Amino acid sequence: MAQFDKIAERFTRQIARRSSRRSLLAMLGMGMTGAASIPLLPVARAAAAEPAHGAHPGGAARPPIPSGLDQDPGDQASCDYWRYCAIDGFLCSCCGGSVNTCPPGTEMSPITWIGTCTNPADGRAYVISYNDCCGTSSCGQCLCNRNEGDRPQVRPQSNNDYNWCLGSASSVYNCSVAAVIGVALDRPK
Template structure:
């Protein structure tokens, strides 16, 4: 058995060596380095490229604004303007203050505290999905529960871009 494995490994070794030598004769190091560098840059930048998450929500039969974590959201979805459901897009930063909503997850039928943070410091995007799903919204004098305020006012750059929703934990009964 080991003899068979040795023969197969030697054959594989010769094949790889022959092809490597043939490739070295026909292609220079510079062209290999250029192609390898382009491939590495492509792989490195692919997580940064924007993509439309609304298609996944529509395939699941739900509108992006009707996602359970967006029950008290009032603003542009960061997931449709270069960020994600929980992180701001490049070039913007999370607001220093936020508002909180209590949303029911239909999968486990439990209530969760969801923190809504505006992302500030970047111009708005006209193609972003705007949601106004203000379940349980409180009047303006209850600042921590009111979503109609420019929460970017606490940041150095007060320009509003979009809003992310982060689950903080289970809501107490």
């Protein structure tokens, strides 16, 4: 150990002879600036490795989930599906459920938020009930956050930012469904 101490002392003294306090402070400043700029460098991030919307974790494209009905067009596993105009969460149609039903092992929250979406097949507006499915951990697939018609949190029935699972036996969120309640009435003129 004494040999190591002598080598370290000799190395430290040589550095002290060749440099000043100002140069040491300048080198420390450059090192700190360089270390602070490392997060700005272009690197491959883990988020870039996540599958794109509608893709399986393995990288294969997710097959579309059509309703099979002419009056209900679109891919139920896509955020662009007409019923999802005010949804915020994971789609149950990608998590083992459907656009109307929760996946097995979860329960539908009795509390809901609502939205009004236009069906492109008939051009009519429909009232959509968005229910959270609760009971197991988040699905983690097909995340959608569309805020069309979202209202401030002072009007909770029209806001999608709450944990609506608080009304069920378990407050653990899994995914969200979009059930058609009925046709929206036109506003009187």
